[in-house]
Amino acid sequence: MDFSTNVEGIIDEIDLEKTYDKSILKFRFLNEITYYEKKRDHTKKYYDGFRFIVTTGSILLPAILSMGQMDPNKLPKNFDMISYWASWTISLMVTASNGFLQLFSLDKNYFSYSMVVEQLKTEGWQFFGLSGKYEDYDNHQQAYKVFSKSIESIKRKQVEQEFSNGKGENKKKKFDFQGEMKKFNDQQQKTIENVRSEIQSSVNTSLTNKLNESIPTQKIDESIKIDIVDDKQQEEKNEEK
Numbered sequence: 001m002d003f004s005t006n007v008e009g010i011i012d013e014i015d016l017e018k019t020y021d022k023s024i025l026k027f028r029f030l031n032e033i034t035y036y037e038k039k040r041d042h043t044k045k046y047y048d049g050f051r052f053i054v055t056t057g058s059i060l061l062p063a064i065l066s067m068g069q070m071d072p073n074k075l076p077k078n079f080d081m082i083s084y085w086a087s088w089t090i091s092l093m094v095t096a097s098n099g100f101l102q103l104f105s106l107d108k109n110y111f112s113y114s115m116v117v118e119q120l121k122t123e124g125w126q127f128f129g130l131s132g133k134y135e136d137y138d139n140h141q142q143a144y145k146v147f148s149k150s151i152e153s154i155k156r157k158q159v160e161q162e163f164s165n166g167k168g169e170n171k172k173k174k175f176d177f178q179g180e181m182k183k184f185n186d187q188q189q190k191t192i193e194n195v196r197s198e199i200q201s202s203v204n205t206s207l208t209n210k211l212n213e214s215i216p217t218q219k220i221d222e223s224i225k226i227d228i229v230d231d232k233q234q235e236e237k238n239e240e241k
Helices: 003-013 019-067 079-103 106-129 140-163 177-240
Strands: none
Touching (some): 003 019, 003 106, 019 079, 019 106, 019 140, 079 106
16 A cells, blocks of 8 residues: 555544644545656656666676687677677667766656655655654644745745756855955955054064164274363373373
8 A cells, every 4th residue: 555545544633623624634635646647657766677688788898898809719609799789789879878868857857756755755744643753732723824835835846947947945155246345355355454563563673683783883983982071081181281
């Protein structure tokens, strides 16, 4: 028995104030699960078939080509023609199968449908058991609107992803010119301030060094001046005598 058949009896036993709420659960929730299960199984057949061809062909092709390197006397008659056409056929099948996988996005669709089915089932079991995100509700009537909103959200995300080729959640962000210019200006301002501080510190250091160098010289000059004055005074005294 499939999921829908098993859950249909559970829905009939749920206490809901309005009778059509149960009908909505059946025709919206259960039908969505059945719909995506069919799409998943349909995609899975083609996905598994093409993947089988690609994997098997990738194994057989090198084996056939390596057999052609053997001694021709030990090979069957017309083996070169057989190996040529076999290699050509296998290569064509592998290339075509891989191309169909990429063209119809069978791998992405299969994984996407499988994820949606499991998300819907998980959401349903949490609602039926009032567990998980519904554990704070006293009964199913209180959790009904939240559950319906969650189901529609899962459905909407799947539709967006399907019609945007699997890029619904990975849209490129728009380039924020004003924001980038502001960041650039801030970086330039910081750089200028750092350069100014370095220049100021180097200037202060050089001035300090020059002052320290000039102080001893001034002292020597003053001592020389004192000696000269003393000599002159001594000469004047001698002349007076």
